[in-house]
Amino acid sequence: MFKKPNAYIPLRYKLLSSYLLLVMTPVLVLGSYSYFTSVKSSEEHTRGNLEIAVRQIASNVDYRLSDVIRSSDDIFADQPLSRILSGYYLDYEKYTIMTQYILPKLESAANLPVLDAKLSVYLSNTNISEYYYISDFYYKDEMEKANSQGQETRGRQYSIYHLNRIENKPWYRSLSSAYDFKTWMQVEDDVTRGSISFLRPVINYDTLLPIGLIRMSAKLKDIFFDVDFTQLGDDSLLFVVNGSDELLYTSSLDEMNPNILTVAKNGFSGPPDRYMQIRQPIANMDAELVAWIPTSSFQENSQRVRNLTIWISLVSLIVLTAISWLVSRYFSKRFMKLIRSLKAFKEGDFHKRMVVPGNDEFSQIGDAFNDMASNMEKLIDEVYLSKLEKKEVELQVLHSQMNPHFLYNTFSSISRMAKLGEIDKMHEMVRALAKFYRLSLNKGEMIISIEKELQIIQSYIDIQKIKFADRIVAEYDIDEAALGYETIKFILQPFVENSIEHAWYDDEIHVRIRIALEGDDVVMQVEDNGIGMKEELVEQVLDPTEKGVGYGIRNVDQRIKLQFGKGCGVSIDSSIGEGTTVTIRFPKYVR
Structure with a gap:
């Protein structure tokens, strides 16, 4: 019986027919996905930039704090100085010890390359004479006069006090008794002067017992001068809180919203409504840099992303976005047959053949593949038998x-x-x-x-x-x-x-x-x-x-x-x- 051959349908007609199957669903799904992904990406990008800016500010602060800590290390780690501060001296020896070793060492430690800091050393050894800031006692009137005229004054920024001045004060008694403790704290007149002090002990290295206290004071505005809310954009807030979430410093107290200020001063667990919070620890101080950025700053970018996404989705609908998925699926089914056959060959099944119905390019590929598979199977059998014969000969030779x-x-x-x-x-x-x-x-x-x-x-x-x-x-x-x-x-x-x-x-x-x-x-x-x-x-x-x-x-x-x-x-x-x-x-x- 005569069988009518299948009609040949060229691949290009199949492609053209698939173009007629356009639907809105893929466009809507892809458009929605692109919109939300783009908005999220925009927000993450903006937040990432803000986090980098906050980390850079915190890094600058850490650099200045480390300058103070390094300076205190010069005194804390100086064992000859420790022995001198622990010793007993006659009156004629005191002047030599003070002028030739103690004061030069303190002056060197007090002269910081970055910050203007004041160094105070409190000693339990009353045999060492006290030595004061110029601005504290002897030239106070001259200093005030110079300051009123806008002149910069920098006298001696270091002094020596006897420990009995502070040993009964609550802040001193609250300090750790460990020989290597160190902490930042606002003590004495630090709050009124807008300063903060770095405290650590002076150690007798023979007994590892404290013989005094090192206090290095610096202005908060000098330490945190780049904590400026304007760096993060309009309506953003940037400030420093201590370990108890109490406000330590901000450069914009007068410009802050009073309600927000109240929250910050009294401690807080999160930002106010419609604000995003970024907190960055300050490595060299028990404090954190806190940034509050209004979420409204992201809305403008989100609107631009939304409009761009809608426009792209419409264009994609016109240029056959959905068709690409259908056509790729159509091809993938036939290519998978070829892949499965190749995998069978890889696993040693040389009898696998590719059956492709129809009368088009894929059926031609299938026929060509089957012919190739038959030839390969024949060649493999011939090579395999020849290798077996060679192997048998080699065994015979070795045995002989x-x-x-x-x-x-x-x-x-x-x-x-x-x-x-x-x-x-x-x-x-x-x-x-x-x-x-x-x-x-x-x-x-x-x-x-x-x-x-x-x-x-x-x-x-x-x-x-x-x-x-x-x-x-x-x-x-x-x-x-x-x-x-x-x-x-x-x-x-x-x-x-x-x-x-x-x-x-x-x-x-x-x-x-x-x-x-x-x-x-x-x-x-x-x-x-x-x-x-x-x-x-x-x-x-x-x-x-x-x-x-x-x-x-x-x-x-x-x-x-x-x-x-x-x-x-x-x-x-x-x-x-x-x-x-x-x-x-x-x-x-x-x-």
């Missing part, structure tokens, strides 16, 4: 290299017995040799059962016992379950021969043959109590590039790897004076 080695040694022993007139022993050895070759020849087959391989090695050991007059003690530890599997012929004999020929350590040598199953592997071991081998010699024996050392052992290792793969083979464990254990491992195998 082993038999003459043993035969030469045995004939040498028979010749020696003949010269010595040991006819009975020679007769017994010839019979044992005949039995050995009757077992090992095995009709020319390279693969034999493990049971037959065991019989071969037993015959070999019997021959050696005749040669060495029963000075060889052989033991066998055989798992009967392993005897039914198959192995390459003649793989135990080289290792037993190596033990008997080279491992003698005493009048007798003990050889133990072990055959067992371990999981999916067969494990054979030849163990002796001989002299053992050095690690370097073991490496040479197994090194395929070595020549003249361990030829028979490498021969066995190569034969196993050739038959069963590179993951199998021979390993040697040997210790000088303790003996050698050779392990042969290969997978369970039955033809």
Whole structure:
């Protein structure tokens, strides 16, 4: 019966027909997703920029605070100065100690490169005289006069006081007793002066007990001068709070909303309504930099993003946004068939074929693929068979290299017995040799059962016992379950021969043959109590590039790897004076 062929439909017509299937849903979904994603991205970008700005401000503050801390370290860590401040001096010594060491050290510490700070050292040692700021006592009138005229005045910014001035004050008594404590605190007149002080002890390094207190005071406006709300935009607020969430500093107190100020002064757990909060810890002080940014600042960007998204969605509708998804799905179904077929080839299923209905370009691809698959399967079969033949030849060559080695040694022993007139022993050895070759020849087959391989090695050991007059003690530890599997012929004999020929350590040598199953592997071991081998010699024996050392052992290792793969083979464990254990491992195998 005549069958009408399927009509050929070109791919371009299929594409044109798919363009007629436009729907609004993909556009709405993609548009909505783009809108919300863009708004969120815009907000995250804006917040990220603000966080960077706040971190930079906090970093600048930390830099100035670290300047104060480094300066106090010069006094705290100076052990010679500590001993001087702890000592007792006569009146004529005080002036020398004060002018030549103490005051220069304090002046050096007080002169900060970044901040104008005042250094005060309180000492429990009343033998050290007090020394005051110029602005505190002697020249107070002159300082006030200079300040009223707008002149900059910087007298001595350091002083020495006796500790009894402050030791009963609550703020001092609240300080930690640890020898290495340090803290920022507003003490004495700091609040009225708009300052804050860094406090840490003066230590007697012989006793590790405090002998005084270091106080470095700096103006808050000098420390936090770049905490300026104008850096974050209109209506934004920027201030510093201490560890108890109490307002410590702001540059815009008078311009803040009074209600918000009340919240900040009394402590707070979050920003007011319609404000976003960013908090950045200040590393060198128990305080945080807090920024409040009105959320209205994001609305303008959100509106622009919304309008842009709507415009893009409309254009996308016109230029066939949804069609792209449908067409890609149409193609993907057919391409997946090709991919599945290729994966089947990768996994070794060379019989897989690609069935594509219809009469178009995809059906042509399917036919071409099937033709290619048939050719590849044929070529793979041919190459595989040729490799098997090559592998069999290589095994035969390696095996043929082993038999003459043993035969030469045995004939040498028979010749020696003949010269010595040991006819009975020679007769017994010839019979044992005949039995050995009757077992090992095995009709020319390279693969034999493990049971037959065991019989071969037993015959070999019997021959050696005749040669060495029963000075060889052989033991066998055989798992009967392993005897039914198959192995390459003649793989135990080289290792037993190596033990008997080279491992003698005493009048007798003990050889133990072990055959067992371990999981999916067969494990054979030849163990002796001989002299053992050095690690370097073991490496040479197994090194395929070595020549003249361990030829028979490498021969066995190569034969196993050739038959069963590179993951199998021979390993040697040997210790000088303790003996050698050779392990042969290969997978369970039955033809």
